[in-house]
Each structure stands twice: as structure tokens, then as C-alpha cells.
Amino acid sequence: MTPLLRAERLGKRFGSREALREVSFSAHPGETIAVIGPNGAGKTTLLSLLGGVQPPSSGAVVRSGGAVGWAPQQSALYSKLTVSENLRLFARLERVPDPEAAVARMLEQTGLADRARDRVQRLSGGNRQRVNVALALLADPPAILLDEPSSALDPGQRERLWSFVGERAAQGTCVVFSTHIVAEAGRYANRVLALDQGELLFDGPPAELAAEGGGGSDFEAAFVSFLRGRGRA
Amino acid sequence: MRSLLAKDLLILRRSRLLVAVLVLYPVAIALLIGFAISASPSKPRVAVVDETPPDTTIALGNTRIGVTQYTDELFSQVQVVRVPTRAAAVAKVGSGDVLAAIVIPDDIVSKISSGVRQAQVEVIYNGDALKQSFVRSAIDSALAQANLALSQQIRAVAVHDIDLLLAGGSLGSLGSSQDIVGLRHIAPTLEGVASRTPVGADRATLKKIAGFAAFAAGNLGVAKNVLTTVSQPIAVKSTLLHGRRTPLDTYAVVVAVSISLMLLSVLLAAGGVALEREEHTLARLIRRAPAADGATRSLAAGPGAAGPPAARPGVAPPAGRSRALVTREALLAEKALLAAGCGFAVALAMLLGVSVFVALDVSRVAVWALALICGAIGFASLGVAIGALAHEVRAASLLAFLLVLPLAFLALVPSGSVASGLYSVIGAISFVFPFKAALQALDAAVNQSSSGLAVSLVHVLVVALGFGALARLGLRRAE
Numbered sequence: 001m002t003p004l005l006r007a008e009r010l011g012k013r014f015g016s017r018e019a020l021r022e023v024s025f026s027a028h029p030g031e032t033i034a035v036i037g038p039n040g041a042g043k044t045t046l047l048s049l050l051g052g053v054q055p056p057s058s059g060a061v062v063r064s065g066g067a068v069g070w071a072p073q074q075s076a077l078y079s080k081l082t083v084s085e086n087l088r089l090f091a092r093l094e095r096v097p098d099p100e101a102a103v104a105r106m107l108e109q110t111g112l113a114d115r116a117r118d119r120v121q122r123l124s125g126g127n128r129q130r131v132n133v134a135l136a137l138l139a140d141p142p143a144i145l146l147d148e149p150s151s152a153l154d155p156g157q158r159e160r161l162w163s164f165v166g167e168r169a170a171q172g173t174c175v176v177f178s179t180h181i182v183a184e185a186g187r188y189a190n191r192v193l194a195l196d197q198g199e200l201l202f203d204g205p206p207a208e209l210a211a212e213g214g215g216g217s218d219f220e221a222a223f224v225s226f227l228r229g230r231g232r233a
Numbered sequence: 234m235r236s237l238l239a240k241d242l243l244i245l246r247r248s249r250l251l252v253a254v255l256v257l258y259p260v261a262i263a264l265l266i267g268f269a270i271s272a273s274p275s276k277p278r279v280a281v282v283d284e285t286p287p288d289t290t291i292a293l294g295n296t297r298i299g300v301t302q303y304t305d306e307l308f309s310q311v312q313v314v315r316v317p318t319r320a321a322a323v324a325k326v327g328s329g330d331v332l333a334a335i336v337i338p339d340d341i342v343s344k345i346s347s348g349v350r351q352a353q354v355e356v357i358y359n360g361d362a363l364k365q366s367f368v369r370s371a372i373d374s375a376l377a378q379a380n381l382a383l384s385q386q387i388r389a390v391a392v393h394d395i396d397l398l399l400a401g402g403s404l405g406s407l408g409s410s411q412d413i414v415g416l417r418h419i420a421p422t423l424e425g426v427a428s429r430t431p432v433g434a435d436r437a438t439l440k441k442i443a444g445f446a447a448f449a450a451g452n453l454g455v456a457k458n459v460l461t462t463v464s465q466p467i468a469v470k471s472t473l474l475h476g477r478r479t480p481l482d483t484y485a486v487v488v489a490v491s492i493s494l495m496l497l498s499v500l501l502a503a504g505g506v507a508l509e510r511e512e513h514t515l516a517r518l519i520r521r522a523p524a525a526d527g528a529t530r531s532l533a534a535g536p537g538a539a540g541p542p543a544a545r546p547g548v549a550p551p552a553g554r555s556r557a558l559v560t561r562e563a564l565l566a567e568k569a570l571l572a573a574g575c576g577f578a579v580a581l582a583m584l585l586g587v588s589v590f591v592a593l594d595v596s597r598v599a600v601w602a603l604a605l606i607c608g609a610i611g612f613a614s615l616g617v618a619i620g621a622l623a624h625e626v627r628a629a630s631l632l633a634f635l636l637v638l639p640l641a642f643l644a645l646v647p648s649g650s651v652a653s654g655l656y657s658v659i660g661a662i663s664f665v666f667p668f669k670a671a672l673q674a675l676d677a678a679v680n681q682s683s684s685g686l687a688v689s690l691v692h693v694l695v696v697a698l699g700f701g702a703l704a705r706l707g708l709r710r711a712e
Contacts, residue, residue, distance in 0.1 A: 052521040070520065076513040080244045092236045093518070093558040119247075135517070 001028050004065050004143040004174045005050060011058035012045050012198075019045045020198045022059065027176055029065075029142060032169045034185030034206075035178040036223065037195035038232075043178035044073060046195065047147045050176065067094075069136030069144035073151065073178075075128040076135070079121035083112055083131055086120060087138065094139045106134040110164065126157030133161070137168065144168070146177035150184060162188050186210065186219030194223070196232045237518075237559060237567045241505060245575075256579055259496035263489035263583075277368045279311040280322040280334035285342055292346045309378070311335075311371060319355075326359045332368040333358050345383070388460050395457055399450055420447035486591055487679050490583050491672045492641055494605060495612045498576030499633045502616025505568040506704070507629035518559045519708070561708045565617045565701065572616055573609035580605050584679070593679060604671075604678035604686065611667030611693040614700035621707025637668070644669035667696045 003026035012020040020042045027033055035043045049056050051070035077086050087106055091099035107113040110130045120128060129149060136144050146165070150158045166188065169175050179185055185192050186206045194202035194209060202209055206219060212229070213222030245252055314331050316322045322334035336355040344352040356372055358365050401415020414422070423443035430436040509515040559567075581602060588595050616633065623629035644663045651659070663669040674689035 048516070053516045070517070072513055072516060074513045076517040078240065078244065078512055078514060080247045081240065085240075085243070089236055089240050090517070090558070 002064055003028050004063065005068065005176070006062040006064075007046075007050065007059065008062065009059035010046070010049055010056050010061065012042075012049060012054070013057045018198055020049070020056075023195070023198075023200045024059075025193060025200065025203050027143060027174045029172045029174050030169060031174050031191055032165070032189045033174075033176045033191045033193060034189035035176065035193045035195060036180075036182050036185045038227070039180070040197070041195040042198040043180075043195055044147055045198075046193075047145045047176065047178055051145045063143070065142045067139045067141035069139065069141040071133045071136040071144070071146045071149060073147040075120075075132040077120045077128060077131055080119060082117050082119050083107070083123070084116040086131060087134060090135050091138050096139055102138050102140075106138060109137070109167075110134045111160075124157075125152040126154065126160070129153060129157070129161065130164070133164070137173075142172070143174040143176070146175065148178050148180065150179060150181060158184075182220040182223045185223075194226070196227060196230075201230055201232070202226070234559070234563050234567045237564070238571060241567070241571050244508075255497055255500055255575075259493040259500075260579070260583065262496065263491075263493040268485070276312040277333065277371050278314055278331045279368070279372070280314045280316045280325045280331040281308065282316055282319050282322045282334065282336045284319075284339040285337060286339065289342050291342050309375065311375060323357060326357050329359070333372060335372065391460055392457050395453055395460075399453055416446055416450035416453060419443070420450065482591055483593060483680050484676065486584070486587050486593070487672065487676045488645065490580050490587075490605075491608065491668065491675050493583055494576045494580040494608055494671070495637055495641065495668055497579055498572045498609050498612035499616040499619065499637050500630060501575055502568050502572035502613040503620035503623065503629040503633045504616075504626050505571060506565070506617050506620025506708075507623050507626045509564070510624050511626050515564075515708075518564060519557045519561050521557050561705055565621070565704050565708065568620065569610065569613035569617050569701070573606070573613040576609040576612060577602075577605050580609070594681075597678065597681075600678040600686070601675070604674040604690065607690045607693045607697075608667065608671030608674060611671050611697045611700075614697035614704065615667055618700040618704040618707060621704040640666050640668050644672060664692075665696065665699070667693050667700075670696060 005027040007023055007025050010020060010023045011018070023042075023046060025033075035046060037043055047070070048054050050061055051068060052061075053070070053072075078089070081089070084103055084107065087103040088099055091102045096102045107116050110133070112127060112130060112134070115123065115127060120131065123131070129152065133144075133146060133149060136146070149165075150161055153161060162184070165175055165177070177189075189206060192202065192204065192206050192209050193200060202212070209226055210219055210222040213224070213226035314325065316325060316334070319334075319336050322331075322336060325331045326334050334357040336357070338353070338355070341352045341354070344350040354376070356369075358368060397413070397415075399416050401413050401418055403412055420443045423439050423446060427436050427439035427443060430439060509518065584593070584601055584605075585595070585598075587593065615637070619633050619636065620629045623632050640663070643659050644666075646656070646659055650656075670689050670692035674686055674693060677686035677689060
């Protein structure tokens with residue numbers, strides 16, 4: 001199967017600090033890939049390189065099959081505009097063939113049709129995040145990158161978000177998300193990339209990572225154990 | 234760019250308070266500065282005790298000068314608060330009701346009339362150093378004016394008396410109304426008498442006296458000119474080297490409008506760019522995402538490179554360049570265009586509105602517009618540079634204020650008012666920012682002043698390009 005996204009020996013330096021070091025992996029249609037790691041591991045940097053927000057210092061990102069949606073960690077929305085105005089603006093900027101249809105589709109898929117005329121500044125954190133993710137999906141991309149999408153959400157909102165993301169993955173969209181809630185990776189991803197200090201330590205199914213961490217049902221504990229085993233924790 | 238422009242206009246429309254502040258604040262500041270430039274300084278309140286008897290006159294030769302002629306001159310530069318006694322004047326100064334008091338003693342007339350004793354007035358001060366300096370300056374100036382007026386009166390009396398001595402006539406100053414001969418007539422009269430006198434000692438004496446009379450008449454004539462010179466040693470002759478003199482009130486209008494244009498354009502541009510960072514939308518706009526046409530794209534970079542890579546073995550070759558939703562250049566241009574457009578509209582409205590009250594040549598409105606457009610572009614470029622460097626709207630606004638207001642004041646410092654070295658530094662600073670050039674361009678457009686319009690416009694646009702480049706550099710990082 002042709003990968004939708006491929007990172008080849010990807011590296012990023014900020015001055016003397018090496019944020020990412022020779023990271024390579026491929027992402028395929030229908031995959032849900034979680035990028036996990038301690039703070040400063042390079043999760044956001046990796047997603048921003050994949051999303052084209054910043055250029056890599058070394059290596060390459062290869063995309064196949066069309067657009068890649070990107071939802072940053074903090075909602076990137078115009079708070080003075082309504083939900084539908086935000087969606088319409090970005091649909092036009094992305095040159096979506098039928099912007100109005102795309103807006104209607106995203107409102108329906110995110111369950112925000114009844115809030116379409118509300119200004120974003122009046123939305124809850126959860127609803128903002130839904131709009132934030134919806135913007136990444138406007139052009140109906142085969143791959144989307146979600147940077148810590150659940151970080152500001154309560155458990156109910158998180159549940160709805162992952163349900164929505166799961167539906168997209170089931171339809172064949174490749175989803176790459178970063179999270180500091182390690183348990184989410186074990187629950188919603190079918191593949192995990194474990195980063196620490198800019199280095200890719202693990203690439204495989206969650207169960208395999210859990211096994212390397214000593215097994216058990218607590219995925220977070222297994223991940224900490226895994227890092228300790230690599231002399232990282 | 235149209236979508237972004239429409240979005241920003243919509244956001245502005247929904248930020249009514251912000252728009253009101255953005256328009257009203259610069260206009261208020263500009264009007265205050267314009268008023269300060271055009272208005273004359275107010276006269277200090279000064280208590281005056283005039284102890285001279287009413288209708289007193291100063292006797293100078295055959296002429297009497299009313300004391301009021303002197304005191305009117307003295308009081309013309311202060312706001313007079315008449316008080317009856319020195320004690321009342323001191324009380325008013327002490328209470329702060331007046332800044333100073335002037336006591337005109339009753340012996341002033343006799344001293345001036347004596348011609349040998351100097352007359353004096355007493356000045357009583359109070360208040361802080363600034364107030365003292367202000368009132369001293371005003372009173373010193375008033376005294377100088379009064380002394381000048383008095384000396385001119387004395388000169389006129391003296392010249393009249395000299396004319397009488399030279400030409401002869403009725404002389405009543407000595408208590409008699411008899412006619413005097415006049416020095417100019419003495420020499421020829423004596424010469425005639427001498428010619429009829431037999432040669433001898435008497436004739437020689439008469440000739441000697443006639444010679445002295447001729448000498449005295451000639452030199453007394455010169456004394457008139459000397460008196461004129463002494464009474465006013467330096468006279469002012471004004472010469473404008475080139476160009477057209479800008480009236481103070483229309484120059485104040487130009488300054489006020491330029492400041493409004495600057496504040497509005499800079500703040501709007503800086504805020505517009507900073508808002509994209511604050512809302513975290515900048516990265517979403519300028520990330521280099523593939524086009525939504527389903528074509529195979531690639532984005533990668535070698536060490537230090539920012540663009541797409543060349544095709545490599547094993548890697549799908551790019552079918553085209555990945556594109557950003559909006560390029561950085563287009564984003565900056567859109568913000569600058571919006572800010573410059575708003576600034577231009579408000580500034581032009583201000584000029585047209587002011588032209589109702591101040592005589593401006595409205596037929597030159599097209600030239601005004603040209604100067605305003607170029608100035609707005611210059612200011613908007615400075616604004617986008619500030620917005621690109623600041624990461625929050627508040628920081629951008631603060632930075633804009635901290636930068637542009639001192640720059641405006643520096644540009645208004647007149648040459649010669651500070652040391653030449655400092656003025657050179659001020660000139661260099663003003664040169665690299667758009668305010669002074671925009672002000673000169675607008676002054677040339679509105680007042681047809683001597684500074685070249687074309688040169689100023691080119692200057693503004695070059696500065697705009699420089700700040701545009703700085704803004705592009707500031708947007709290098711999206712996050």
C-alpha cells in the first residue's frame with residue numbers, strides 16, 4: 001500500500017538545540033497513529049514538519065495522494081467570526097470546489113449545525129476544538145494531523161472527539177495525532193510512535209509497546225516502564 | 234487576498250469600540266498637538282499696583298507723555314489684575330491667584346522726567362521654577378517693550394527740539410514763547426555782519442563765531458541720526474530665501490493630519506498582523522500545504538533549505554510546488570492595504586473637514602490624496618513590521634505607541650533648537666522612519682511649501698519597502 005505520508009530521516013534544529021533527530025516512518029490510509037512522549041520530546045515539532053508549518057533542517061517529508069489537514073494544539077480560529085464564517089473563509093482559501101457544501105458537510109459531521117451562527121469566542125473549549133479539527137478536514141484530505149486535540153477537553157468532550165476521529169479513520173482517512181494522555185494512544189490508535197528528546201524510540205502497535213514495557217493493562221505505566229528500560233525516564 | 238480582506242473588514246465591523254478608539258484617539262491627539270502648535274501661549278495673570286496719580290504725565294522737554302502710554306505697553310503682554318496696594322498684591326501672589334505682581338511706584342514720573350535718575354518698577358514672584366521662569370520671561374519681554382516705547386517717545390521729543398535748535402522757531406519750553414533764530418541761520422547772518430564790519434579784531438571774532446555756528450549746525454544734524462540708532466540699535470529685516478511661507482495654522486493642520494494618519498495606519502497594521510499570531514491562525518494560513526487537486530505533492534528540505542526538494546531515488550517526484558493558503562507577502566500586503574486604506578480615508582476626511590474652518594486650497598485635493606496614500610503606505614509598512622515582530626496585539630499596540638509618538642516629536646524638532654550633533658542624530662533617526670518624509674510630502678501637497686513633493690514621496694516609499702522587508706523577516710517563523 002502506498003503511504004500517504006513518509007518522513008525520511010527528518011531532523012529539526014533550533015539554534016544549538018536539536019528538537020528532532022533522524023525520524024523516519026510511513027503513514028498509510030486508515031491508520032490512526034499516536035505520537036507520544038514526555039514534554040519536549042518533539043511531538044509538536046514532528047507534526048508541524050509533517051504539516052508544512054515549518055521546514056525541516058534535514059531529511060524530507062513526502063506526501064502522496066493530496067492534501068494533508070492540520071489542526072494545531074491551540075484552536076486556530078478567528079474568535080470574532082462565527083463557526084460557519086470560519087469554515088467558509090478557510091474553504092475559500094483552500095480553494096475547495098464548493099465552499100458552501102463543504103461548510104454544510106463539516107457542520108453536520110461535527111454536530112455544530114445549531115451553533116453555526118455563534119461567534120467562536122462564545123463556544124466552549126470542546127466546541128472550539130471541534131471547529132479546529134473541522135477546519136483541518138474541510139478539503140476532505142486523505143491524511144490529517146492533530147496536535148494534542150484533546151488536551152483542553154473534559155472526558156465527555158474527549159469521548160465525542162475520538163468518536164468523530166474514529167469515524168474518519170474508518171472511512172480511510174489517515175489520522176496522526178500527538179497526545180500527552182498516553183492512555184488515549186493505547187485506546188484509540190492502532191500504531192504508536194514513541195519519541196524522547198527528538199529521537200524515535202518505538203514504532204509499532206500499542207500492544208507491542210505495552211509488552212516491551214512489561215505488559216499489564218495500564219498502558220501509561222507500561223510506557224513509563226518502556227522509557228525506563230531505555231534509560232530515559 | 235479578497236477573502237482575507239473581507240474577513241478583516243468583518244472583524245473590524247464587529248469591533249466597534251476598537252474602531253472608535255482607533256479613529257477618535259489619533260484625531261484627539263492630533264487636534265491637541267495641532268492646537269498646541271498653532272495657539273499663542275497664554276498671558277500670565279499678573280497683579281498690578283499703579284501708585285502714580287491718575288492722568289500723570291512725564292515732562293520731556295517741551296512735550297508731556299501720559300504714563301498710561303507707558304503702562305499700556307507694559308501690560309499688553311500680561312493678564313492684568315489691578316490691586317490697590319502693594320500688600321494686596323503680595324497677598325495675591327502668595328495665594329497663587331496671580332503668578333507675579335508689578336508695583337509701579339509714585340516717584341516713577343519724577344525719576345523719568347529728571348533725565349538723570351533711573352526709574353524702577355518692582356516685580357514680586359512666587360511659584361515653582363517653571364512658573365517663575367515663564368512669568369519672568371513674559372515680564373522681561375514686556376519691560377523691554379515698554380522701555381522701547383518710552384525711548385522712542387524720548388527720541389521723538391529730542392529730535393523735535395534739535396530741529397527747533399537748528400531751524401529756529403517758537404520755543405516755549407523755557408517758559409517764554411519767544412522765537413529763536415536757529416543754528417543754521419546764525420552762520421550766514423554773522424558772515425553778513427562780518428562782511429560789513431571793518432577789517433580788524435571785531436571782524437575776525439565774528440568770523441570765528443560764524444564758523445563755530447556752521448560747525449555746530451552740521452554736527453547737531455548728525456545727532457538726530459545717532460538718537461534714532463540708540464533708541465532702536467537693531468531693526469529686523471525679514472527675507473525668505475525660497476519657496477512659499479507656510480502659515481502656522483495650516484502647518485498645524487498638516488501636522489495634526491499626519492499624526493492621525495500615522496497612528497491609525499500603524500496601529501491597525503500592527504494589530505492586524507499580531508492578531509493572526511494571537512489567534513494562532515498565522516501558521517494555518519502560511520503553512521505550505523499541498524493543493525487540493527489530488528495531485529501528488531512533496532515537501533521536504535535539505536539542511537537549511539525551506540523549499541521543496543528535488544526528486545530523489547525512491548521518492549515520488551513532485552507534480553508541482555506545494556502552496557500556502559496565503560503567502561507571507563500577500564498576508565502582509567493585505568494588512569498594509571487595509572490599514573493604509575482606513576488611515577487614508579480618515580486623514581482625507583479630516584483635511585476636507587478642516588478646510589471648512591482653515592483656508593486650504595481644496596482644488597489641490599488630488600495632490601493631497603497622493604501624499605496621503607504614500608504616507609499611509611509608509612506608516613502601514615512600519616505597522617506590519619511591528620506586528621510581525623510582536624506576538625500579541627497588546628504588545629504590538631504598546632510597541633507602536635512607544636515607537637511612533639517619540640518619532641513624531643523628534644521629526645518636529647526645529648533645527649537650531651538643539652545642539653548640532655544632537656540634531657544630526659535626530660535627523661538620521663527621522664530619515665529612516667516614515668513620519669518626517671510623510672509630513673514634508675503632505676506639507677508640500679497642502680501648503681505648496683518649499684520641500685519637494687516628489688522627493689518626499691520617493692523617500693516615504695523607499696522607507697516603506699525597507700519596513701516591508703523587515704516585516705517579511707519577522708514572519709519567517711509562523712509560530
